[in-house]
Every structure is written in structure tokens, then in C-alpha cells.
Amino acid sequence: MEWLAGNDYELARQVLQRGVAALYIVAFVSTLNQFRALLGENGLLPTTDLLERGGARGPTLFRRWGYSDRKLVAVCVLGVALASTVLLGLPQLGPPWLPLGVFLALWGLYMSVVNVGQTFYGFGWEMLLLEAGFTVGLLGSNQVPPPTTVLILIAWLVFRLEFGAGMIKLRGDVAWRNLTALYYHHETQPMPGPLSRQAHLLPAWWHRIEAAGNHATQLVVPFLLFLPQPVASVAAAVIILTQLWLVATGNFAWLNWIAIVLAFSAVSDGTIHALLPAVPADLGTPPTAPLWWDVLVLGASLGLAAASFPALRNLFSKRQLMNASFNRWQLGNAYGAFGSVTRERVEIVVEGTRDDAAAPDARWWEYEFKGKPGDVTRRPAQFAPYHLRLDWLMWFLPLRSVHERWFYAFLGKLLAADPATLRLLRRDPFDGEQPRSVRVWSYHYRFATRAERRATGAYWVRDRGRLQIPPVGRGDGG
Structure with a gap:
């Protein structure tokens, strides 16, 4: 299936797989350092009590094996170890199913944590990391070309993330509609960063430009991800630059970083070569993949597309949900952030x-x-x-x-x-x-x-x- 081969996206695959793996390391280290005090055997909301009530949100290894702090540590250590192999590029040297197997393990391990995490794990970037990990595993190893359908699905994930956030803002708060939301946001966001005060003290006209630029980036630019090159790469660059501004002016866990990584799904090798001639135009991607791999990828792609249909309907619903999962596997989710802005x-x-x-x-x-x-x-x-x-x-x-x-x-x-x-x-x-x-x-x-x-x-x-x-x-x- 030559049409399935994304031969011009080898660099994108490397960034996607290694970048998502790096964020899994961050997520597991964060869990290792905090979960036991918050949700462990003697935590604020003990997981053991939750499981006794049957209150886990979805599939979790702890329901089958029971919870203990030692088992939590084992899950985190295993997760860090597996993600580190991808960051180093080791599974990518093997057969095409090997990176998929590693990412499925990461997805299952972290989902086991999230589904017992209660209010401390009720954030949109948890399900975003889960969906991203499942999807980038389908990019396969260096022995096969990156599948075009998977690259499109990752761009579709970025679309849901950006366009969903844009729509929830327009529907949720008049401050976004009259371009005054950034008068408040840098000061009232959950956890300001070192440059948040300087950003807040910028003049009102700049904050209105910020808000207008946010609307353009979230409501218009995502459509351009699906156009031919170099338009798609330019659209990805706009999203990346916008996310870097958010990184510089706030602390939103890995939300901005994973958006940056996923946006690379639309960046072609040819575009990078044109900007940086030192990067080869041909990175040695194999021209075709085995038929069995193409069939597996195509079937999985169709399944992920079908799973995201409720999220598509949600985008155009008057009662749009923010950061919602429509199935127990947390795939094909709806995303969004800051539908309203606190004034004080x-x-x-x-x-x-x-x-x-x-x-x-x-x-x-x-x-x-x-x-x-x-x-x-x-x-x-x-x-x-x-x-x-x-x-x-x-x-x-x-x-x-x-x-x-x-x-x-x-x-x-x-x-x-x-x-x-x-x-x-x-x-x-x-x-x-x-x-x-x-x-x-x-x-x-x-x-x-x-x-x-x-x-x-x-x-x-x-x-x-x-x-x-x-x-x-x-x-x-x-």
C-alpha cells in the first residue's frame, strides 16, 4: 500500500515518538513523587478506599491486583524504564510492532494510575497523554515508513485540542469575545511562571492582540494542518510558536509541551530541509511496509477515527463538553481549556x-x-x-x-x-x-x-x- 507511506515525515516520527515518551517520563516521575502522599495507602484520598467502593473510573491494573504503594512504585519505575528506551530510540531499531508494544504498555500503565487518581488526576492533559501514546505507537519502527493515516490522526488530535479550546472560549466567556480575557489571565491563571507578571503588565492593546491571535490560532489555523505542504508546516509552526509563548508565561504541566510535540505531525522533511539545508531531505525512510503491518495500521486508524466521532459532534454542540472522554479507554476525547477567565x-x-x-x-x-x-x-x-x-x-x-x-x-x-x-x-x-x-x-x-x-x-x-x-x-x- 504505497499510498499509506508518509515517506516525507521521518523527522516528524522521531519527534513524535521521542517527545511523547519524554512526557511519559515526566508523568511517571510526577506520580512517583506525589501519588503516595495524595492517594496512597495513607494518602489524603486513599486508593484502597476507592477500590473497595468500586469507584475507579475505568480499566486499571490495581482493580485486578489490588493497590499498594509498592505496586504503585513498580508501575512508575517500569513506566520510566519503558519510556526511556523510546527516548533513546531503541525499540525503533526493531520490527514495526515493537514501538507499538512499548507505547501500549505505557498507555496501560498510566491509564491504571489515572483511573484511580480521583480529583488529583482530573486534568485534560492526562487523557491527552494517554491518547497521544496510543496513537504515536502506530507510527511503527524505523523499518517501515510513517503511516499517512496515523499522521492525519495526530493532526486531527491537534485539531480537537486547539479548535475545541477555541470554541469553548467563544461560548464560555464574554471576555474572550470582546478580547479582554488577557487583561486577567496572566495574573489569575492557576500557577503563574517567572515571566507572568511581565506579561500581565504589558499594555491593554497588546492583550487584545494576544486574544485575537489566540482566536486565529485555535479557530482558523488548525484547518490548515490538513492542506498540502508547505501550508501544513506553516500552520504547525504557528501553533508551536503560540504554545511556546504559553510555556514562557505560565505553568500548565505538559499541556503546552505535548501540543508542540504533536504539531510536528504536519511538518515535512522537505520543509525542514528547505529551512535547514544541513538536515538531509532524505532521511533513509524505507519506501514500503509489510502488508500485515499496513492492514493492522489501517484497521487501527479506522477504529480511532470512529472513536472520535462523538468528539466531532461535541465541537459543534451548544452544550460543548470540555476535556471529556466518551469511552472507557480514553481515546477519541474532547479537549478544551479556559472556557472562562477569573477576574480576581x-x-x-x-x-x-x-x-x-x-x-x-x-x-x-x-x-x-x-x-x-x-x-x-x-x-x-x-x-x-x-x-x-x-x-x-x-x-x-x-x-x-x-x-x-x-x-x-x-x-x-x-x-x-x-x-x-x-x-x-x-x-x-x-x-x-x-x-x-x-x-x-x-x-x-x-x-x-x-x-x-x-x-x-x-x-x-x-x-x-x-x-x-x-x-x-x-x-x-x-
Whole structure:
């Protein structure tokens, strides 16, 4: 089947497979470092309790084999090891089914984690990584040409990601329609980065250009991915540049990075050679593949296309769903982000004391988180593509309620000075000792102006403090 051979996309295949594998490494390392404290045997929302209730969202190895922290570590270590072989290009040297087998294993292992991850794994980039891993495995090894149908499916995945996000914005918030959303976004996004303040302080006319450019990139450019070269490569370059701006101005785990990797599905070897003559125009891709491989790929491609039909209908639905899966395998999903923009930033601040909480002279000390704003003099840091799950969930509390089960469990762990929980934080003011009481405040935060920054050295200004949860001690019930 010569028509199935994408002979001009060898570099794209290498970027796609190795890039997605690198992000699987990030995902498994993030899980290894945080899952046990959040969801382990003694975590905030124990997976063992979830499985006893039969509450897993879909297929998971832990339902069959039971959960333990040791098994979780084994899953993560195996995942990192398998993904590392792809990053090094080892399975790609073998028969065409070998990379597919490795990526199917990564997909199954990580899906086992996501489906018991509860609220801490309820993000769109989890299912995006799963779908990407399943799909890029079908690109095969270096012994066969990259299949055209798979490259089109990956471009279709980018289309769903970008166009879905664009449509949810237009439907979700007037600020996107009147081009004022970026007046707020850099300041109120879940986890600002080192350059977020500078981006926020840019003039209003620039923010309107940003919003208009976002609409063009998400609502028009994705259609161009399916046009002949070099138009498709230009469209991919626009998406990549837009995602790099988001990388520079925020922390969205691996969402932007995986979009960059997947956009390479539309970049041809010929286009790269024209821009960089040092890169050979012919990278030595075999002209044809065995018939059995072409049949397998074609069948899988048709299956993935059929699985994404509900997502296609969702794009044009008045009640468009954001980040939704329509089957238990999390393939053919609907994507989207920031359908609405918060106008003010509210941060939850947790304090503890060793004194009598009722005493007027009690001294209270703040717990510092790694990524979320707290100390107004601390510059926001860059963490993405690493995902700080606790910090992200803290951002959602003011939008929902501080009275969530996991958050009360978190306060209990602070009262007990639980070492695993404290390792999730940047600073424990009690150096591992138990506080007598903890309490919870909310504050409005905004970026300091240039004049305020010069005068005080602070990156943030916070005010309007409000007590959300009064002092809770170790002996208090509930």
C-alpha cells in the first residue's frame, strides 16, 4: 500500500515518538513523587478506599491486583524504564510492532494510575497523554515508513485540542469575545511562571492582540494542518510558536509541551530541509511496509477515527463538553481549556501555631507551597512540564469550596506533621514538629505594579483577608 507511506515525515516520527515518551517520563516521575502522599495507602484520598467502593473510573491494573504503594512504585519505575528506551530510540531499531508494544504498555500503565487518581488526576492533559501514546505507537519502527493515516490522526488530535479550546472560549466567556480575557489571565491563571507578571503588565492593546491571535490560532489555523505542504508546516509552526509563548508565561504541566510535540505531525522533511539545508531531505525512510503491518495500521486508524466521532459532534454542540472522554479507554476525547477567565485571584493560605489558638498573642506561621503564590516577595517559579498536583488543586478551592474532603484530610496531615505530606510543600514552618492548631484564610492577590515592585521588592500585593476555617486542633473531632 504505497499510498499509506508518509515517506516525507521521518523527522516528524522521531519527534513524535521521542517527545511523547519524554512526557511519559515526566508523568511517571510526577506520580512517583506525589501519588503516595495524595492517594496512597495513607494518602489524603486513599486508593484502597476507592477500590473497595468500586469507584475507579475505568480499566486499571490495581482493580485486578489490588493497590499498594509498592505496586504503585513498580508501575512508575517500569513506566520510566519503558519510556526511556523510546527516548533513546531503541525499540525503533526493531520490527514495526515493537514501538507499538512499548507505547501500549505505557498507555496501560498510566491509564491504571489515572483511573484511580480521583480529583488529583482530573486534568485534560492526562487523557491527552494517554491518547497521544496510543496513537504515536502506530507510527511503527524505523523499518517501515510513517503511516499517512496515523499522521492525519495526530493532526486531527491537534485539531480537537486547539479548535475545541477555541470554541469553548467563544461560548464560555464574554471576555474572550470582546478580547479582554488577557487583561486577567496572566495574573489569575492557576500557577503563574517567572515571566507572568511581565506579561500581565504589558499594555491593554497588546492583550487584545494576544486574544485575537489566540482566536486565529485555535479557530482558523488548525484547518490548515490538513492542506498540502508547505501550508501544513506553516500552520504547525504557528501553533508551536503560540504554545511556546504559553510555556514562557505560565505553568500548565505538559499541556503546552505535548501540543508542540504533536504539531510536528504536519511538518515535512522537505520543509525542514528547505529551512535547514544541513538536515538531509532524505532521511533513509524505507519506501514500503509489510502488508500485515499496513492492514493492522489501517484497521487501527479506522477504529480511532470512529472513536472520535462523538468528539466531532461535541465541537459543534451548544452544550460543548470540555476535556471529556466518551469511552472507557480514553481515546477519541474532547479537549478544551479556559472556557472562562477569573477576574480576581483568590489564594488559600494555611497557617499553624504552637500556641493556644484562642490567645490574642498567639503567633501564626504560614505553610509555603512549591508553586502556588504565598509569600508576596517570592518570584513565581517555572515547574512545567512537571505537574504539582497539590498546588493545582489549591487553586480550585476558592472557585468551588474549601470544604472538600481532601482538603480537610490535608489539614489533618499538617496537624500530625505527616512527613510524606510535608515533602509536598516548599516550607514547613515547624521543621517537622506538630503544630497545636491550624487555620485557613483567603486573600485577594494581584501582581505588584512596577512602582510597587521598586518600592517594596514584592511581586504580589495581597489584601482583603477572610478567615475561611477557624482554628482546628489535633484533638478536635471530624
